[in-house]
Amino acid sequence: MTRAEKQTYDVIVIGGGVTGAGTARDCALRGLRVLLLERGDYNHGASGRNHGLMHSGARYAVTDPESARECVEENAILRRIASHCIESTDGLFVTLPDDDLSYQSTFVKACRQAGIKTEILTPSLTLLLEPSLNPQVQGAVRVPDASIDPFALTQANLVDARLHGAVTLCYHEVTSLLVNGGRVEGVQTLNKRTGESIDYHAAVTINAAGIWGANLLRSAGIEVQMFPAKGTMLIYAKRVNNMVLNRCRKPSNGDILVPDGSVSVMGTTSDRIAMDTIDDLRVTEAEVRLLVSEGEKLVPALKQNRLLRAFAGVRPLIALDDDPEGRSISRGIVCLDHASRDGMEGLITISGGKLITYRKMAEQATDLACRKLGVEASCTTATTPLPGSEEKKSARDVFSPSHKSNAAKRHGTRANQIPSDSPQDRTLICECEHVSVGEVKYAIEQMNAHDLVDLLRRTRLGMGQCQSKSCACRTANLLAQLTGYPTRALRDLATLLDERWKGIKPIAWGQTLRETQLTAEIYQGLCGLDKAINDRKEEQP
Numbered sequence: 390m391t392r393a394e395k396q397t398y399d400v401i402v403i404g405g406g407v408t409g410a411g412t413a414r415d416c417a418l419r420g421l422r423v424l425l426l427e428r429g430d431y432n433h434g435a436s437g438r439n440h441g442l443m444h445s446g447a448r449y450a451v452t453d454p455e456s457a458r459e460c461v462e463e464n465a466i467l468r469r470i471a472s473h474c475i476e477s478t479d480g481l482f483v484t485l486p487d488d489d490l491s492y493q494s495t496f497v498k499a500c501r502q503a504g505i506k507t508e509i510l511t512p513s514l515t516l517l518l519e520p521s522l523n524p525q526v527q528g529a530v531r532v533p534d535a536s537i538d539p540f541a542l543t544q545a546n547l548v549d550a551r552l553h554g555a556v557t558l559c560y561h562e563v564t565s566l567l568v569n570g571g572r573v574e575g576v577q578t579l580n581k582r583t584g585e586s587i588d589y590h591a592a593v594t595i596n597a598a599g600i601w602g603a604n605l606l607r608s609a610g611i612e613v614q615m616f617p618a619k620g621t622m623l624i625y626a627k628r629v630n631n632m633v634l635n636r637c638r639k640p641s642n643g644d645i646l647v648p649d650g651s652v653s654v655m656g657t658t659s660d661r662i663a664m665d666t667i668d669d670l671r672v673t674e675a676e677v678r679l680l681v682s683e684g685e686k687l688v689p690a691l692k693q694n695r696l697l698r699a700f701a702g703v704r705p706l707i708a709l710d711d712d713p714e715g716r717s718i719s720r721g722i723v724c725l726d727h728a729s730r731d732g733m734e735g736l737i738t739i740s741g742g743k744l745i746t747y748r749k750m751a752e753q754a755t756d757l758a759c760r761k762l763g764v765e766a767s768c769t770t771a772t773t774p775l776p777g778s779e780e781k782k783s784a785r786d787v788f789s790p791s792h793k794s795n796a797a798k799r800h801g802t803r804a805n806q807i808p809s810d811s812p813q814d815r816t817l818i819c820e821c822e823h824v825s826v827g828e829v830k831y832a833i834e835q836m837n838a839h840d841l842v843d844l845l846r847r848t849r850l851g852m853g854q855c856q857s858k859s860c861a862c863r864t865a866n867l868l869a870q871l872t873g874y875p876t877r878a879l880r881d882l883a884t885l886l887d888e889r890w891k892g893i894k895p896i897a898w899g900q901t902l903r904e905t906q907l908t909a910e911i912y913q914g915l916c917g918l919d920k921a922i923n924d925r926k927e928e929q930p
């Protein structure tokens with residue numbers, strides 16, 4: 390095969406968030422030759438910066454029934470195809486003394502119309518189910534919400550895409566669309582690791598670049614009105630709730646607490662921000678104050694719970710052509726055929742929606758791509774389990790040692806491919822999240838992890854209570870040995886610690902600040918990280 394043939398595909402997917410990963414998988418399952426390009430690491434955008442709530446649709450039932458219906462359908466499908474990524478917690482929509490109890494009946498009626506199962510609970514039954522709740526709770530409605538791991542979900546889609554022949558490249562930025570006579574014929578890319586620029590060609594290009602897609606389209610003379618909506622969330626060090634907790638009121642700031650493994654995640658805010666700030670998100674003091682105060686109203690025990698970190702993401706919301714100002718902007722799916730909309734053949738945009746509607750988004754984009762390519766192949770992603778979720782039995786029950794059962798939460802049944810024969814492979818390298826040396830090897834060999842931050846997104850290494858304090862240097866050393874780049878270890882270590890610090894800075898007080906000072910003392914004071922990096926600069930590859 391010549392180099393030019395190698396670079397020609399049926400479909401190019403731009404963006405390695407959950408939508409791009411799901412689209413690449415769907416294309417590959419339908420027999421298309423597909424290339425996925427991601428400018429950073431996978432899940433670098435909103436897909437790695439969200440609440441991890443598997444909506445039942447109830448949150449949108451009153452205000453956005455179309456989104457509610459999309460959520461309820463996809464919720465049922467994901468339980469079948471992505472069981473290893475989901476913790477079936479159920480959710481409560483609770484009425485607190487500040488809320489209007491009469492909203493409950495409006496809410497329940499709207500849920501029923503959207504096909505969402507509801508059960509109205511008395512305050513005493515609510516507290517029996519969820520003892521952490523504010524004891525003054527006035528009532529609650531139980532719905533099939535759940536907690537979902539967005540990192541595991543995207544990775545499972547990528548793994549399956551590759552198993553079906555897709556090529557997926559991270560750290561490859563699409564710098565422009567190749568336009569020729571009213572047709573997009575491919576993309577120009579920059580390999581961010583090597584600096585090499587390469588053109589790839591395809592009959593169809595699918596823009597799944599989230600909020601960044603608007604700028605990409607503009608480079609081809611196409612205008613799409615996108616509304617970047619920033620959301621901030623806080624992670625508490627200890628999990629306090631068993632079920633997803635929502636306030637039973639019109640969606641507002643700071644009204645959801647999601648249990649996520651060993652932590653609880655409080656969120657979120659929603660603020661329109663300027664397009665030129667989407668790459669420079671900062672969590673503000675006002676956002677932290679609001680989330681802390683609303684969280685403590687919901688679960689008073691949060692007052693005694695240490696904050697681990699704060700983070701923010703941008704929702705890729707898109708205005709419909711008949712509503713360019715975005716007055717009634719929906720969280721529904723938007724799939725644009727730029728041939729009929731803008732006279733530009735070979736280009737599709739898929740955006741809007743939610744994490745949990747990614748599969749349906751992928752299906753719509755792939756259906757359109759197939760029509761353009763003249764391919765008759767139907768979608769099978771609603772019935773084909775993702776790698777890791779093939780077996781009905783919960784993957785967590787299959788493995789007994791703690792590192793294996795924790796790995797099973799992240800990789801499902803594929804955790805049995807993690808090396809564990811030697812004592813070294815079984816050794817825990819991150820005690821907080823129970824990540825073994827073998828899992829690090831697996832992430833490097835099977836999941837394209839190149840550096841410490843990549844490892845964090847694939848294994849949760851460094852995401853736990855100590856925020857990398859204990860595991861970072863050991864893993865940097867291991868990574869350097871495994872990848873054969875010893876001089877990179879220091880730079881990787883510094884990058885990981887900087888990345889962790891970004892999330893700690895907005896909430897650095899009390900115990901969290903003390904822990905951070907200890908980390909800084911160990912790495913800068915005792916180990917002299919900055920000095921070591923400067924001394925090694927000459928040697929960097």
Ligand SMILES: Cc1cc2nc3c(=O)[nH]c(=O)nc-3n(C[C@H](O)[C@H](O)[C@H](O)COP(=O)(O)OP(=O)(O)OC[C@H]3O[C@@H](n4cnc5c(N)ncnc54)[C@H](O)[C@@H]3O)c2cc1C
Pocket residue numbers: 403404405406407408409426427428429430431432433434435436437438439440441442443444561562563564597598599600601602605618619620621657701702703704705740741742743744745746
């Ligand atoms: C604060 C917040 C909370 C949320 N909570 C939930 C929730 O609880 N449940 C839920 O279902 N949904 C939630 N969402 C929505 C959900 O996260 C998003 O709808 C979903 O992740 C979007 O995925 P995506 O793949 O379309 O976009 P993204 O994940 O943003 O992916 C786009 C990707 O394209 C890449 N890219 C951009 N430009 C280029 C280029 N030129 N070349 C190559 N690659 C490029 C980016 O790096 C990025 O990785 C939340 C969103 C936010 C912001």
